[in-house]
Each structure stands twice: as structure tokens, then as C-alpha cells.
Amino acid sequence: MKFTARPREIGIGLMGLGVVGGGVAKVLSHHAHPLSRKAGSPIKLKKVLVRDIAKPRSLLLPHGLLTTDSQDILADPEVQIVVEVMGGEDPATQYIHQALSSGKHVVTANKEVMAKHGPELTALASTQKVNLLFEASVGGGIPIIGPLMKDLLANDIRSIHAIINGTTNYILTRMARDRVDFHEGLKEAQAQGYAEADPTNDIDGIDAAYKLAVLATLAFHTRVHATEVYREGISRLQPQDFRYAQELGYAIKLLAIATKVGDGEKGQGKSPLPPPTVPHLYVRVHPSFVPQEHMLAKVDGVLNAVEVEGDLIGRVLFHGMGAGREPTTSAVIGDVLEIARKIVSGSEPVPATELDEHLIIAPMSGLMSKYYLRLNVADRAGVLAQIATILGDLNISIASVIQKDTDPATQTAEIVVTTHPAREDAMQESLKRMERLKAVREVNNLVRIEDWSSK
Amino acid sequence: MKFTARPREIGIGLMGLGVVGGGVAKVLSHHAHPLSRKAGSPIKLKKVLVRDIAKPRSLLLPHGLLTTDSQDILADPEVQIVVEVMGGEDPATQYIHQALSSGKHVVTANKEVMAKHGPELTALASTQKVNLLFEASVGGGIPIIGPLMKDLLANDIRSIHAIINGTTNYILTRMARDRVDFHEGLKEAQAQGYAEADPTNDIDGIDAAYKLAVLATLAFHTRVHATEVYREGISRLQPQDFRYAQELGYAIKLLAIATKVGDGEKGQGKSPLPPPTVPHLYVRVHPSFVPQEHMLAKVDGVLNAVEVEGDLIGRVLFHGMGAGREPTTSAVIGDVLEIARKIVSGSEPVPATELDEHLIIAPMSGLMSKYYLRLNVADRAGVLAQIATILGDLNISIASVIQKDTDPATQTAEIVVTTHPAREDAMQESLKRMERLKAVREVNNLVRIEDWSSK
Numbered sequence: 001m002k003f004t005a006r007p008r009e010i011g012i013g014l015m016g017l018g019v020v021g022g023g024v025a026k027v028l029s030h031h032a033h034p035l036s037r038k039a040g041s042p043i044k045l046k047k048v049l050v051r052d053i054a055k056p057r058s059l060l061l062p063h064g065l066l067t068t069d070s071q072d073i074l075a076d077p078e079v080q081i082v083v084e085v086m087g088g089e090d091p092a093t094q095y096i097h098q099a100l101s102s103g104k105h106v107v108t109a110n111k112e113v114m115a116k117h118g119p120e121l122t123a124l125a126s127t128q129k130v131n132l133l134f135e136a137s138v139g140g141g142i143p144i145i146g147p148l149m150k151d152l153l154a155n156d157i158r159s160i161h162a163i164i165n166g167t168t169n170y171i172l173t174r175m176a177r178d179r180v181d182f183h184e185g186l187k188e189a190q191a192q193g194y195a196e197a198d199p200t201n202d203i204d205g206i207d208a209a210y211k212l213a214v215l216a217t218l219a220f221h222t223r224v225h226a227t228e229v230y231r232e233g234i235s236r237l238q239p240q241d242f243r244y245a246q247e248l249g250y251a252i253k254l255l256a257i258a259t260k261v262g263d264g265e266k267g268q269g270k271s272p273l274p275p276p277t278v279p280h281l282y283v284r285v286h287p288s289f290v291p292q293e294h295m296l297a298k299v300d301g302v303l304n305a306v307e308v309e310g311d312l313i314g315r316v317l318f319h320g321m322g323a324g325r326e327p328t329t330s331a332v333i334g335d336v337l338e339i340a341r342k343i344v345s346g347s348e349p350v351p352a353t354e355l356d357e358h359l360i361i362a363p364m365s366g367l368m369s370k371y372y373l374r375l376n377v378a379d380r381a382g383v384l385a386q387i388a389t390i391l392g393d394l395n396i397s398i399a400s401v402i403q404k405d406t407d408p409a410t411q412t413a414e415i416v417v418t419t420h421p422a423r424e425d426a427m428q429e430s431l432k433r434m435e436r437l438k439a440v441r442e443v444n445n446l447v448r449i450e451d452w453s454s455k
Numbered sequence: 456m457k458f459t460a461r462p463r464e465i466g467i468g469l470m471g472l473g474v475v476g477g478g479v480a481k482v483l484s485h486h487a488h489p490l491s492r493k494a495g496s497p498i499k500l501k502k503v504l505v506r507d508i509a510k511p512r513s514l515l516l517p518h519g520l521l522t523t524d525s526q527d528i529l530a531d532p533e534v535q536i537v538v539e540v541m542g543g544e545d546p547a548t549q550y551i552h553q554a555l556s557s558g559k560h561v562v563t564a565n566k567e568v569m570a571k572h573g574p575e576l577t578a579l580a581s582t583q584k585v586n587l588l589f590e591a592s593v594g595g596g597i598p599i600i601g602p603l604m605k606d607l608l609a610n611d612i613r614s615i616h617a618i619i620n621g622t623t624n625y626i627l628t629r630m631a632r633d634r635v636d637f638h639e640g641l642k643e644a645q646a647q648g649y650a651e652a653d654p655t656n657d658i659d660g661i662d663a664a665y666k667l668a669v670l671a672t673l674a675f676h677t678r679v680h681a682t683e684v685y686r687e688g689i690s691r692l693q694p695q696d697f698r699y700a701q702e703l704g705y706a707i708k709l710l711a712i713a714t715k716v717g718d719g720e721k722g723q724g725k726s727p728l729p730p731p732t733v734p735h736l737y738v739r740v741h742p743s744f745v746p747q748e749h750m751l752a753k754v755d756g757v758l759n760a761v762e763v764e765g766d767l768i769g770r771v772l773f774h775g776m777g778a779g780r781e782p783t784t785s786a787v788i789g790d791v792l793e794i795a796r797k798i799v800s801g802s803e804p805v806p807a808t809e810l811d812e813h814l815i816i817a818p819m820s821g822l823m824s825k826y827y828l829r830l831n832v833a834d835r836a837g838v839l840a841q842i843a844t845i846l847g848d849l850n851i852s853i854a855s856v857i858q859k860d861t862d863p864a865t866q867t868a869e870i871v872v873t874t875h876p877a878r879e880d881a882m883q884e885s886l887k888r889m890e891r892l893k894a895v896r897e898v899n900n901l902v903r904i905e906d907w908s909s910k
Contacts, residue, residue, distance in 0.1 A: 027609065027767070038608055038808055135606060141768040143598070143606035151590060151598035153493055154482065154788030295774060298753055312482070312785035313596040316775030319750060320768065330767035333609030347803040350796045353493055 009042045010340045013073030013104075015049040015095055016086030017066075020109055020136070022059055023329035024085060028336075029061060035333065039340035047073045049086070074098050081339055083332060084108040085136075093117050100124045100132060105343075107335040109136035109328055115210035115226040118217060119355055126351035131342065133335035138211040139164055141327030142320040143334075144306050148218045149352065155310025157219040159259040161450065164211045166302035166323045167195045167202035168234050168254040172287075173300045176242045176251060182235055194302055204233035205254065205285035212256035216283050219308065220260060221357040224283055228361045229256075232286035236445055241374065244404070244416050248372070250289035251297035255450060258283045260359065280360040282367050289372055289449040295319075315452075365425035370399070370449035372418050373431075378439040379406050379413040387415065387440075390433045396422040412441055418449065464497045465795045468528030468559075470504040470550055471541030472521075475564055475591070477514055478784035479538060483791075484516060490788065494795035502528045504541070529553050536794055538787060539563040540591075548572050555579045555587060560798075562790040564591035564783055570665035570681040573672060574810055581806035586797065588790035593666040594619055596782030597775040598789075599761050603673045604807070610765025612674040614714040616905065619666045621757035621778045622650045622657035623689050623709040627742075628755045631697045631706060637690055649757055659688035660709065660740035667711035671738050674763065675715060676812040679738055683816045684711075687741035691900055696829065699859070699871050703827070705744035706752035710905060713738045715814065735815040737822050744827055744904040750774075770907075820880035825854070825904035827873050828886075833894040834861050834868040842870065842895075845888045851877040867896055873904065 014025055028035070028045040036042045045065065053066045073079050074095065082099040084106060086092050093113050099106050100121065108114065113121070114137045125132035135145045139162075148157075163169050170192070171185035180188070186203065189195035201207045209229040216224040234254050245252050262279045290297040295317050299305040304322025309315045321327040342349065377383045384401060391398055397420040404414040419427070427446070434440050469480055483490070483500040491497045500520065508521045528534050529550065537554040539561060541547050548568050554561050555576060563569065568576070569592045580587035590600045594617075603612075618624050625647070626640035635643070641658065644650035656662045664684040671679040689709050700707050717734045745752040750772050754760040759777025764770045776782040797804065832838045839856060846853055852875040859869040874882070882901070889895050 023767075034611070035609070037811070040806075142771055143602040146601065146606045147598040150793050151601045151789045152785065153792045154490070154785050156489070295750075295753065298750065310785065312478075312781040312788070314776045314782060316597055316773070318771070318773060320771030326767040327769060330607065330609050330765065333767070334606045337608045338605050341805045342802075345803050345805045347797075347805050348800050350800045350802050351495075353796075356492070 009044050010039065010343055011044055011046040011076070011078040011080050012336065013047050013049070013076065013079035013082045014045060015070070015073060015082065015084045015092070017048055017050045017057070018085070018087070019325050020085040020328045020332065021048070022057075023325035024083060024332050025061060026059055027329055027333055035337065039337055040344040041340060043336070043340055046076060046079050049073055070095055074102065074104075079104060080343065081105045081107060081336055083336060084110055085332065087112070089113060089116060096121055096132075097124065100128050100130055103128055103130060105131045105339045106133070107332055107339065108132070108134050109332055110134070111137040111207070111210040111214060115213040118214060119223050122352045125349070129349055131339045131349045133338060134214070135335050136328045136331035138214050139304050139306055139318065140320070140322040140324060141330035142304060142306065142318050142322060144215070144318050145218065147318070148215065148308065152308060152310055152313060152316070153353070155312050157260065157308060157310050159309045160212070160215055160219055160257065160306065161296060162212065162215065162256045162304070162306040163253055163296060163299050164256050164304050164306065164322060165202055165205070165208040165254060166304060167199065168208075169299065169304070170194050170302045171203070172234060172237070172252055172254060175237065175239065176246070179239050179242065181239055182237060203235055205231040208254065208256045208285045212258060212283060212285060215306070216258040216281065217355065219258065220281060220359055221353060221355050222281065222359040223355050224258070224281065224361065228283060230284040230286070230364045234287055237287055238445070240405070240414070241445055241447065244374065245289055245372070248289070248400075248418065249292050250449065251292055252287055252447065253290050253296060253299070254285065255288040255290070255296070256285045257288070257450070278360060280362040282362055282364070284364065287447050289447055291452070294452060365423070367424040368421045369424065370419055370421055370451050371427055372416070372447045372449055374444040375415045375417070375434065376412055376441040376444055377415050378441065379411045380439065383439040384415065386437055387417070387434060390430050391417075391419070394426040394430050396426055396430060421451075464499050465494065465798055466499055466501040466531070466533040466535050467791065468502050468504070468531065468534035468537045469500060470525065470528060470537065470539045470547070472503055472505045472512070473540070473542070474780050475540040475783045475787065476503070477512075478780035479540060479787050480516060481514055482784055482788055490792065494792055495799040496795060498791070498795055501531065501534050504528055525550055529557065529559075534559060535798065536560045536562060536791055538791065539565060540787065542567070544568060544571060551576055551587075552579065555583050555585055558583055558585060560586045560794045561588070562787055562794065563587070563589050564787055565589070566592040566662070566665040566669060570668040573669060574678055577807045580804070584804055586794045586804045588793060589669070590790050591783045591786035593669050594759050594761055594773065595775070595777040595779060596785035597759060597761065597773050597777060599670070599773050600673065602773070603670065603763065607763060607765055607768060607771070608808070610767050612715065612763060612765050614764045615667070615670055615674055615712065615761065616751060617667065617670065617711045617759070617761040618708055618751060618754050619711050619759050619761065619777060620657055620660070620663045620709060621759060622654065623663075624754065624759070625649050625757045626658070627689060627692070627707055627709060630692065630694065631701070634694050634697065636694055637692060658690055660686040663709065663711045663740045667713060667738060667740060670761070671713040671736065672810065674713065675736060675814055676808060676810050677736065677814040678810050679713070679736065679816065683738060685739040685741070685819045689742055692742055693899070695860070695869070696900055696902065699829065700744055700827070703744070703855070703873065704747050705904065706747055707742055707902065708745050708751060708754070709740065710743040710745070710751070711740045712743070712905070733815060735817040737817055737819070739819065742902050744902055746907070749907060820878070822879040823876045824879065825874055825876055825906050826882055827871070827900075827902045827904055829899040830870045830872070830889065831867055831896040831899055832870050833896065834866050835894065838894040839870065841892055842872070842889060845885050846872075846874070849881040849885050851881055851885060876906070
């Protein structure tokens with residue numbers, strides 16, 4: 001396709017010059033020629049919003065490019081695409097809102113903004129007939145937002161299972177491979193630059209919950225708020241959990257899971273209660289036992305992977321670097337090019353699909369899952385029978401019981417129980433009852449077992 | 456986004472009602488409501504081209520939908536999107552050409568047509584301002600065409616490594632796991648319906664070469680013809696190759712590989728000849744040793760996977776069902792919805808990026824690779840020295856030599872050699888020289904070892 005008229009320049013305003021912003025600025029300024037060729041028009045970085053112009057930076061940018069005034073970007077008619085990579089909810093949300101309102105296209109890498117305000121901003125973009133793209137907000141450079149919105153759109157999506165936090169996956173990989181404990185794993189992740197000084201957002205699953213809210217909203221055409229995502233972090237996991245997991249044929253991963261049930265699906269397991277018949281979603285982030293032969297069990301270190309299951313596609317997995325300067329830059333610039341190419345061809349934005357499924361986000365109490373349970377108990381006869389009775393009374397069927405690591409000094413033993421599919425509320429009730437048993441010293445851990453074969 | 460005016464119906468003409476066509480027809484006719492909601496406009500299957508209307512079919516379609524006359528679709532002004540799933544070069548190419556020429560959008564699952572005529576048809580679509588989408592032509596339902604054209608566009612793509620033929624991957628998986636020989640593996644694949652009565656297209660790598668030509672053309676912005684793809688099939692592999700591969704830490708996979716070299720890349724290995732400095736491509740389909748820890752080594756059975764390496768993204772892997780009715784239907788309907796949504800929003804097609812890189816497709820002779828070599832030799836002193844001398848004379852550095860399976864009856868032994876990176880032409884010359892040695896009974900196999908770590 002040749003352009004006879006001289007194509008006009010496409011102006012970019014960049015907000016943020018941190019790790020990702022630095023990568024984006026570098027590619028936009030140093031690789032302008034190949035990018036412009038791919039776009040079909042010159043692409044020009046016009047302004048970069050920073051907090052402190054005087055801060056020393058390794059990246060050399062033309063004089064006058066930096067500004068501390070957001071209006072230098074938002075009010076500049078020559079800026080057609082605003083790239084927001086500053087992170088955090090405020091003022092990023094407000095800047096994106098203003099950019100869209102004034103008819104600018106927006107590319108953002110901001111998972112928090114998209115999790116909290118994505119649907120409103122998307123609706124605003126539709127009204128304004130501009131594009132709002134956010135491929136970089138989940139999974140770094142791994143294409144997942146685009147495929148969910150386009151390539152997989154024909155599917156009735158059944159589930160998402162994702163490893164979308166590199167920090168925790170790094171720690172879990174170290175714990176599994178080298179049997180370090182959680183605190184040592186975290187310290188190493190911090191030393192490697194994979195975890196922040198305050199690692200709460202990562203290890204408590206907050207970051208993963210934001211990303212899951214974004215993915216689930218797109219996949220199920222239903223607004224999913226990050227606050228609706230059930231969360232458990234990884235700090236309860238101990239080295240022996242990894243040992244037992246391996247013996248039982250599993251890896252332990254922090255999974256972000258969204259599953260649609262009650263929609264013509266068969267009931268899972270033998271619940272005493274009938275499965276709900278109104279389609280609803282479970283959205284949750286927690287450590288999970290993953291069968292060793294499953295591809296997600298093989299995702300190690302800081303890598304990310306997202307598995308999507310649809311009625312037509314079956315299961316498709318996207319795997320790669322889920323964070324970091326270059327991969328995230330790949331996604332941001334990919335979005336910039338997509339918008340630039342639309343501008344060049346005079347192609348109107350296609351509005352996002354409507355969130356018209358209005359699925360109910362179900363409370364965890366009704367979840368059907370298999371479970372792994374680790375208890376510290378008095379090492380004497382009859383304890384197993386007491387535990388089995390509690391589980392039996394609650395209709396929880398035991399898959400295996402192993403007594404482990406008897407300690408003659410304290411006269412205690414470790415008991416590992418795995419169950420067949422059971423209801424979450426029954427399982428939680430069983431824990432309460434077990435804790436009341438004299439022989440039970442501690443309920444150490446309860447981890448859900450993801451079982452693809454039974455679905 | 457609400458549509459105030461009554462949206463017009465989008466008419467679909469389907470060409471072909473085989474395995475994939477049946478899936479597409481079923482979804483279009485039985486799931487019309489959810490599809491129309493996603494499209495923002497009613498989608499209607501208007502006509503289906505078949506060879507024989509009277510043929511008994513399990514799928515119930517409205518009376519009068521079937522036709523044997525292609526013009527009932529191509530000349531019908533109410534058909535806006537032609538879906539071609541008949542397969543084969545002719546008459547599919549001609550039908551697609553006519554559809555585009557008369558201003559219809561086209562969705563095709565046809566790898567052969569896209570490998571042979573893709574760039575011309577794409578250019579025609581641009582001129583006609585219509586869309587030509589072909590996600591289903593490679594990797595079944597796995598999103599790979601869309602991500603390459605859009606999400607990964609910011610990258611300078613370095614390589615593609617793909618398992619894109621399910622039939623051969625099924626046979627190789629059986630050979631590796633259960634140590635069956637090639638003929639037994641093939642027979643089983645045929646019994647399972649994974650291989651056709653004449654399996655040549657699959658086992659000789661022709662199918663994979665078509666798909667690689669499509670992927671490489673998009674990834675490298677350079678026309679790659681299927682005839683330029685170097686091909687070796689899987690029929691030379693024997694059970695002991697899988698045994699030795701496993702001992703050496705590898706799986707054996709039929710990989711479709713495209714690599715760009717000579718473009719600021721470091722030279723690979725210690726070649727006697729300097730690496731070429733003009734950027735060029737190697738495109739090839741052949742059995743490969745894949746390190747067991749690499750994700751591609753874990754892709755088993757009929758599953759497919761495509762790994763793309765870019766300067767920004769690093770390596771990203773797409774994994775899923777690469778063939779079959781439902782997965783392919785997912786990709787076809789995904790493309791239909793993308794076009795329908797553009798029609799509804801009045802969004803002009805964005806022309807494909809130009810194939811303006813004009814990279815040279817290099818002959819295999821200059822390829823740098825590690826190799827695995829299996830020889831049957833006379834079991835006597837001095838043979839190894841002769842072989843080592845030949846390799847040394849050609850500047851091929853030996854990584855390991857193992858003597859295996861001595862047979863006292865025939866007084867022969869099997870020798871397995873692995874090399875450090877060497878030039879393909881030197882390696883081929885070494886085989887000729889070895890075959891001339893009296894002590895060498897047979898050069899049984901030469902398999903390239905893919906080594907990501909050295910790249």
C-alpha cells in the first residue's frame with residue numbers, strides 16, 4: 001500500500017519515564033525509522049511527563065522533551081496518542097480520562113487503572129470514537145488482551161488459569177527446587193530486583209487480582225471488580241508443602257483463576273447441595289496444586305502464562321516474559337502501532353464488546369474443589385478416625401491420607417489429607433471442627449487442588 | 456455502544472462443508488444469537504457451497520442453503536463475507552480472488568493458498584478496501600497470525616520455532632514414549648484419524664512448510680515461498696534415536712524454524728568462513744533435538760505450539776490444539792466476528808504491513824548448527840580415530856562420542872556423535888567422507904540439535 005499524499009506525523013505524549021517509560025522512550029526515539037515504516041507514517045515522541053526534570057538519566061533524549069506539566073501533553077493538539085506508563089491509580093486515571101475526553105487515543109500499561117476503571121474508560125473511548133488499548137496491563141509483552149478481545153471472541157469462555165505475577169512465581173520456583181523457605185525466597189527475589197522493598201502487592205496476590213479482574217471482564221463480558229476477587233497470598237506455604245506436593249504429583253503455583261459454572265456445565269463432584277443453575281463466576285487468586293504434567297506446572301521463575309479454555313478452542317496457553325522493560329515496551333509499542341496504522345488508514349475505532357452478560361460473582365462458599373490439608377496432630381491412635389469422621393459428617397470424601405514426619409520428642413505427627421471434590425464451605429467448617437479436637441495441634445495449611453481432568 | 460438505527464444483516468457465504476466447514480456451519484446456524492450480539496448486528500449464513508447436495512449429512516441446515524454453484528455465493532450482493540474452508544489450491548484461490556475483486560471480505564483457513572498466493576491476495580484486499588483474514592490457516596485455533604501482525608509488530612523478530620503439524624507430533628510422541636517404530640506410529644495415527652490414508656503431506660513436512668511460509672512472511676516482512684523452505688520428514692527416525700536423544704537430554708520434534716541472521720547478530724560458533732553480513736533467513740522443517748527443559752519439548756500428542764523470539768519480547772510461546780473441527784472453527788468465526796464488527800462500526804480495513812524487508816532466503820549450506828550423528832561401524836580399533844580425523848579436517852568440533860550397542864554377531868557397533876556448532880556444508884561433506892570409509896557400514900541418521908542457549 002503506497003501513500004500518495006505525504007502522511008502526516010503522528011505525535012506521541014509519554015506519561016512516565018520509569019522502567020517501562022524508559023524502554024518506550026528509547027524505542028520511540030532510537031527506532032523511529034523502522035516504527036514509522038511499520039506504521040506507514042512518521043511517529044514522533046513529542047513530550048515526556050516526569051516528576052523531576054533534573055534527575056540524572058542514562059537515556060539521552062532531545063532537549064526540551066521532558067516536562068513536569070501534564071497539560072503540555074493533554075492540551076497539545078499535536079499529541080494524538082497518549083501513552084500512560086506512570087502506574088498507580090491517581091493521577092493516571094484522571095489523565096487518561098482527560099486524554100480520551102479531548103479526543104486523544106490512549107495506550108496504557110496500568111493494570112490498577114484498568115481493573116478499577118477499565119469499563120468506564122472503555123465506554124468513554126467508544127463515545128469519543130478513539131482507541132483505548134491496554135495490552136501491556138496484563139502479562140507484560142505476552143499477547144493476551146488482543147487474543148481475548150478478537151481471536152477468541154467466537155468462544156464461550158469457560159475458564160482462565162493464569163500465572164500472572166512473576167515475583168511470586170520466582171519465589172515458589174525457588175521454594176520447590178531448592179527447598180528454601182518463604183522468607184529466604186522473598187529475600188532472594190528482592191536481591192534479584194524481582195520483588196520490591198514492600199512486597200505486599202505481589203505476595204498477597206493484589207497485583208494478580210488486578211490482572212485477573214481485567215482478563216475476566218474481557219473474557220466473560222461481565223464487569224469483574226478487583227475487590228470481588230478472592231485472594232490468598234503465598235506466605236503460608238512451607239517447605240514440606242512442596243515436598244508433599246511433589247510426592248503427590250503436583251507443583252504449587254499462585255494461580256489466578258476465573259471459572260464460569262452453572263451454564264450447562266455438569267456438576268462437579270458429589271456435592272450434598274445441587275449446583276446452582278444460574279450462570280456465575282468464581283474469581284480467585286490463591287496457591288494451587290497443579291498436576292505436574294500440566295503446562296502451567298512447567299512455568300518457572302519470573303515467567304508468566306495464561307491458559308484460556310473455551311467451548312471451541314479447548315485450552316490455549318500463552319507463555320512468556322510477563323514483566324520487565326523490554327517485554328512491556330513490546331506490548332505498549334504494539335498498541336501504539338495498531339492505533340497509528342488505523343489513523344493512517346482513516347479507520348474508525350471498533351468499540352469494545354459490551355459487558356452484557358451480567359454474570360453473578362459467586363462467593364467462595366459454593367466453590368467445588370479438591371483440597372490438600374496438612375495438620376499437626378498428637379501421635380496417638382484414633383486421631384485419624386476423628387478427622388475422618390469430621391470429614392465424613394460434612395460429606396467430604398477423602399482421596400488419600402498419609403501420616404508423615406512423626407516427631408518422638410513432641411509426640412506429634414504430620415498428617416496430609418487430600419480430598420475428592422468438596423464444597424468450600426464444608427471444607428472450612430471441617431477446619432473449625434478439627435481445630436477444636438484436642439489431638440489437633442495445628443491446621444498448618446489448606447491448599448486447593450486444581451483438577452482439569454474432572455472438568 | 457448502542458445502535459440506534461436497526462443494524463443491517465451481515466450475510467455469510469460458506470465454501471466447503473467438510474470437517475471445518477461443518478463446524479463453521481453449525482456454529483453460524485445454531486449459535487446465531489450470541490454471535491450476533493458479539494458482532495453488534497445479525498449474522499446470517501446465506502449459502503453453503505458443496506460438491507454434492509444429496510450427500511447424507513448429520514448437520515441439519517435449512518432447506519435451500521446448499522448449492523453446487525460457486526456463483527450463488529460469489530455473485531450474491533447480500534453475501535458480504537466469504538468463508539473459504541474447502542482446502543487445496545484450486546479452485547479455492549480463484550474463488551478467493553473473485554470474492555475480493557467483487558468487494559467481499561474473505562476469511563480462509565487455507566494454508567496452501569496463503570503460502571502460495573497470500574501476498575498477492577493480501578495486496579488485492581488492500582486495493583479493494585476489504586479484509587482478508589486467515590487466522591485458521593496456521594495452528595488451528597491458536598491465535599498466532601493476529602499476534603504476529605499486531606501485538607508483536609513492535610519487535611524485530613529473530614526466530615520462529617514451531618510444532619505445527621499434529622500428525623507428526625503424535626507419531627513422534629508415541630515413538631518417544633512407547634518406543635514404537637515409525638511405521639507402527641504412523642499406523643496408529645491413521646487408526647486414530649490423525650493421519651490420512653496418504654500421509655505424505657504430513658510426514659514429509661509439506662504441511663508444516665506451507666504454514667512456516669505463512670508465518671515467516673508475516674514475521675519478517677519478506678515474501679517466503681513454501682518451495683524455499685528446506686524440508687526433511689520424520690521417516691528416517693528410528694527407536695534408538697529417541698533412546699539416545701533422551702540420554703543426551705533432548706526430545707525429538709519436527710520443528711518448523713525460521714531464523715534471521717547476519718543482522719547485528721553475533722556469529723554462531725567457530726566457523727572457518729566468516730558469517731554473512733547481509734541479513735538473511737533460514738527457513739526449514741526437519742526433525743530436531745530439543746532440550747528437554749525447553750517448553751517445546753513438552754508439547755505432546757496432536758498439540759501444536761509456536762515460539763516467537765523478538766528483540767523486545769524475548770521468547771513468547773503459543774500452545775494449544777492446532778487442528779480439528781472446533782479449534783479451527785474458533786479461529787474462522789473469530790475472523791468473521793472481527794470483520795462483522797468493523798462493518799458495523801464503518802471501520803475501514805487497515806492494509807497489511809508491506810513485505811518490504813526483502814531478506815535473502817539463504818541456502819542450507821551456510822547454516823550453523825549443532826548436530827547429532829548416528830553411524831553403524833565395524834567394531835574394531837581405530838574407527839573412532841578415522842571419524843574424528845574427518846570431522847577435525849573439516850573444522851567440526853566434537854562435543855561427545857559414545858559407542859553403543861555392540862553386536863558380536865555382525866561385529867558392528869553403533870557410534871553416536873554430537874558436535875559443537877558447525878557449518879551445514881562441512882557436516883554434509885563429512886558424511887560423504889565417512890561413507891567412503893571401509894569401517895563405516897552406514898550413516899544412519901543426522902539430526903540437527905536446536906540450541907537456544909548459544910543464540
